[in-house]
Amino acid sequence: MDLVSRRGRWWLPLSIVVLAGALLLGAYIGPAGRVTGANWHLIWTVRMPRVVLAALVGAMLSVAGASYQGAFGNPLADPYLLGVAAGSGLGATIVFVAGRANTHGWLIDPLPLASFAGGLAAVFITYVIGSAFGSTRSSLTLVLAGVAITSLATAIQTFVLYRNTEVIREVYSWILGRLSTATWRDVKLVLPYIVVSCVVLLLHRRQLDLLRVGDDEAASLGMQVGRVRLVVVVAATLGTAAAVSVSGLIGFVGIVVPHAVRMMAGASYRRLLPLTIVLGAAFLVLTDIPGRVLSHGSETPIGVVTAFFGAPFFIVVLMRRRLGGDAR
Amino acid sequence: MSSLALRDLTVTYGRRDVVHSFSDTIGPGDWLCLIGPNGAGKSSILRAVCGLARHTGEIDVDGSPLRLRSPRRRAALVAYVPQSPSLPDDMSAFEYVLLGRNPYISYFGAETAHDREMVRGVLERLDMADFADRSLGELSGGEQQRLVIARALAQEAPILLLDEPTSALDIGHQQQALELVDRLRREHGLTVVSAMHDLTLAGLYADRLALLHEGHLVVTGTAAEVLRAETLAEFYGVSVTVHHEPDGTVVVVPRRVTG
Numbered sequence: 001m002d003l004v005s006r007r008g009r010w011w012l013p014l015s016i017v018v019l020a021g022a023l024l025l026g027a028y029i030g031p032a033g034r035v036t037g038a039n040w041h042l043i044w045t046v047r048m049p050r051v052v053l054a055a056l057v058g059a060m061l062s063v064a065g066a067s068y069q070g071a072f073g074n075p076l077a078d079p080y081l082l083g084v085a086a087g088s089g090l091g092a093t094i095v096f097v098a099g100r101a102n103t104h105g106w107l108i109d110p111l112p113l114a115s116f117a118g119g120l121a122a123v124f125i126t127y128v129i130g131s132a133f134g135s136t137r138s139s140l141t142l143v144l145a146g147v148a149i150t151s152l153a154t155a156i157q158t159f160v161l162y163r164n165t166e167v168i169r170e171v172y173s174w175i176l177g178r179l180s181t182a183t184w185r186d187v188k189l190v191l192p193y194i195v196v197s198c199v200v201l202l203l204h205r206r207q208l209d210l211l212r213v214g215d216d217e218a219a220s221l222g223m224q225v226g227r228v229r230l231v232v233v234v235a236a237t238l239g240t241a242a243a244v245s246v247s248g249l250i251g252f253v254g255i256v257v258p259h260a261v262r263m264m265a266g267a268s269y270r271r272l273l274p275l276t277i278v279l280g281a282a283f284l285v286l287t288d289i290p291g292r293v294l295s296h297g298s299e300t301p302i303g304v305v306t307a308f309f310g311a312p313f314f315i316v317v318l319m320r321r322r323l324g325g326d327a328r
Numbered sequence: 329m330s331s332l333a334l335r336d337l338t339v340t341y342g343r344r345d346v347v348h349s350f351s352d353t354i355g356p357g358d359w360l361c362l363i364g365p366n367g368a369g370k371s372s373i374l375r376a377v378c379g380l381a382r383h384t385g386e387i388d389v390d391g392s393p394l395r396l397r398s399p400r401r402r403a404a405l406v407a408y409v410p411q412s413p414s415l416p417d418d419m420s421a422f423e424y425v426l427l428g429r430n431p432y433i434s435y436f437g438a439e440t441a442h443d444r445e446m447v448r449g450v451l452e453r454l455d456m457a458d459f460a461d462r463s464l465g466e467l468s469g470g471e472q473q474r475l476v477i478a479r480a481l482a483q484e485a486p487i488l489l490l491d492e493p494t495s496a497l498d499i500g501h502q503q504q505a506l507e508l509v510d511r512l513r514r515e516h517g518l519t520v521v522s523a524m525h526d527l528t529l530a531g532l533y534a535d536r537l538a539l540l541h542e543g544h545l546v547v548t549g550t551a552a553e554v555l556r557a558e559t560l561a562e563f564y565g566v567s568v569t570v571h572h573e574p575d576g577t578v579v580v581v582p583r584r585v586t587g
Contacts, residue, residue: 210430222402268419
């Protein structure tokens with residue numbers, strides 16, 4: 001009868017086992033063949049950073065999706081659909097255009113920061129528009145606002161790129177993601193942002209449960225709704241922007257993983273957030289594998305694989321929840 | 329037991345004042361029922377007391393202003409049962425009632441064993457112990473209403489605000505819910521302020537009624553003083569007969585206008 005019921009107690013250990021399995025599989029499978037003493041150096045410098053980075057990005061995008069869903073009370077909220085990814089892309093583009101070369105000696109790399117600022121601006125505008133024309137709990141307005149902001153950010157990005165054709169290659173290789181060329185340096189770049197973001201979000205899991213009864217009731221129970229929502233959205237956006245800045249735009253992870261976990265283990269955020277972190281990591285490590293082995297020689301971008309699984313799943317979520325239905 | 333004093337309470341939505349200088353003092357353990365036609369400002373007064381509506385004027389609990397309290401402290405003094413509560417389908421009854429403990433848990437804190445024990449106790453007192461594991465979506469309207477009251481009780485607040493607590497219930501469950509509130513009021517010395525549409529029920533349970541019209545207080549007093557055919561005709565635009573039963577109950581019966 002408690003929150004962690006007898007049945008629920010096994011979910012976290014079980015998903016940690018799944019993650020460990022995924023990590024091993026990720027390290028084991030690849031063009032360079034099985035792990036042996038001879039190619040250990042190669043595995044360690046090429047395959048391992050990619051696996052670790054996929055785990056970090058998957059954990060981040062999933063927990064950000066779950067947190068946005070809780071903060072906005074909207075089952076379709078997702079870093080991708082809210083415009084966060086596109087806004088981050090625009091922010092990063094501006095850094096490239098302004099002169100990436102000049103930033104080499106900087107103490108803090110401005111790329112994740114610019115991408116964070118862009119992502120935060122996008123989610124903020126989406127939220128303002130979405131709540132101006134309907135309650136944010138009605139999925140439709142928020143998602144439509146997100147679509148509009150995504151288009152706008154992409155349009156501005158295209159405009160900027162056309163006027164600065166010399167950075168197009170750099171920007172596109174960034175947008176399409178660098179999981180395949182990941183190095184330990186990328187891992188080190190995003191790790192602090194993702195750890196901070198995950199810790200802050202985990203600390204808010206009880207507050208997110210409280211928000212499930214809506215703003216007014218949560219406030220009448222003594223919660224400072226605006227402050228909690230702001231902290232959660234800023235933390236989720238910070239982590240997402242950092243993830244996007246190394247992995248490029250990977251869609252649907254933030255929808256697929258949280259909803260799958262809800263179906264299995266229930267909707268309480270206390271259980272949902274830790275599980276989405278662990279299973280989100282496993283999910284992206286596993287979906288990264290087919291891309292490496294499906295087509296010989298050339299890679300299938302991971303965003304293609306997640307969309308392949310994610311789009312049908314998204315439709316299932318729509319059918320289950322019905323647009324504008326009970327959001328939490 | 330706590331008293332609630334409202335002084336010159338003016339509630340604003342956007343730029344419009346929806347309640348004008350409402351004043352009233354509700355003694356410890358009393359039940360005041362706000363009545364009045366739709367848009368009279370009943371809900372707005374309740375929402376102002378629990379800090380959900382912008383307002384001017386003073387709201388004092390036991391003589392000290394509520395606005396000086398932190399949101400959590402306020403929630404430990406005033407519990408609110410909204411007119412149409414949101415009940416997440418897949419939340420368990422136990423989890424739902426446990427939300428009522430929020431005022432006693434620090435920002436990053438977690439519920440203690442005492443909180444859980446307390447929630448179990450509340451569920452038992454309301455004969456709902458068997459419902460703990462059930463999810464809200466499986467419960468009937470009457471059971472859900474009892475659960476919302478259970479959550480308010482878990483807040484352990486001396487003041488209970490009820491916004492149309494019976495509007496979604498059939499006559500049997502209406503009586504059950506109001507009897508429950510009355511019982512809890514006596515057992516725990518709760519001070520109750522409710523907004524209700526059913527005038528007969530309002531008169532039956534509340535110690536005192538306050539009739540509002542377009543944000544202004546028209547009259548306040550006992551059921552016999554407030555529920556008068558000519559008063560109701562003037563402010564509700566309704567034609568009624570008012571019966572006074574021998575036991576003091578005031579019954580308001582609508583009359584056909586034509587025929």
